[in-house]
């Protein structure tokens with residue numbers, strides 16, 4: 610426990626912060642952000658200056674596509690409209706590229722993709738369906754930390770998701786859930802400060818997570834200080850930065866609204882699982898970036 614705290618402090622000697630970045634290493638089973646950031650492995654990042662997402666065309670039985678789109682677009686805009694400490698916008702632009710008929714969480718190593726946002730109305734296919742609100746699965750290059758694909762699932766099966774500004778006392782504010790998951794989409798892990806949108810708990814009846822804490826913005830800007838720079842692990846670049854790729858919001862290998870049939874078996878293992886796993890190619894690993902857990906007894910103050 611002490612070692613983890615010390616590592617975190619050593620890796621960022623200039624300022625104390627509460628945001629944490631997702632790394633290529635899966636979190637240990639007993640990990641808690643209260644002990645500091647988990648910093649083993651390589652930091653994740655999107656290399657391109659521009660990234661896109663697609664909402665599954667069916668949205669949810671209870672939330673029509675247009676409503677879902679408004680809320681999801683607003684949630685991404687909250688991050689994009691943040692101002693870094695230098696007054697400039699974060700160096701990444703994420704846009705809606707249009708609806709996706711495909712609702713599968715996967716990355717195709719040799720065919721078209723989509724960074725899909727999909728509602729799970731009927732069954733939550735993971736552990737803990739009653740306390741989990743969302744899950745973002747990120748596929749990345751395990752040798753660099755570059756994110757190749759991110760897919761977001763929203764648990765609409767057992768949850769009383771709310772889409773109004775006044776959140777019912779027992780309601781779960783969809784925009785708060787999405788805003789939190791967007792942080793994972795961008796490469797952030799759970800924060801150590803309860804005031805952060807990236808803190809892992811959500812108190813029902815609250816819309817507080819819609820608004821970013823300064824620490825959430827600091828985390829985004831720490832990865833994407835400007836549109837031409839990505840801050841990476843020292844093992845990836847001796848300067849700690851690499852040059853971003855010029856703006857192209859298309860997913861890797863192009864966008865398709867339809868599910869693509871892989872040409873080879875190389876991404877046989879691109880399935881959601883609770884720990885990172887290695888694909889057959891040896892360079893791409895799949896990790897679960899984050900689960901937003903609802904804890905009724907844990908008050909969240911701002």
Ligand SMILES: [Zn+2]
Nearest residue numbers: 809899900901
């Ligand atoms: Zn989370």
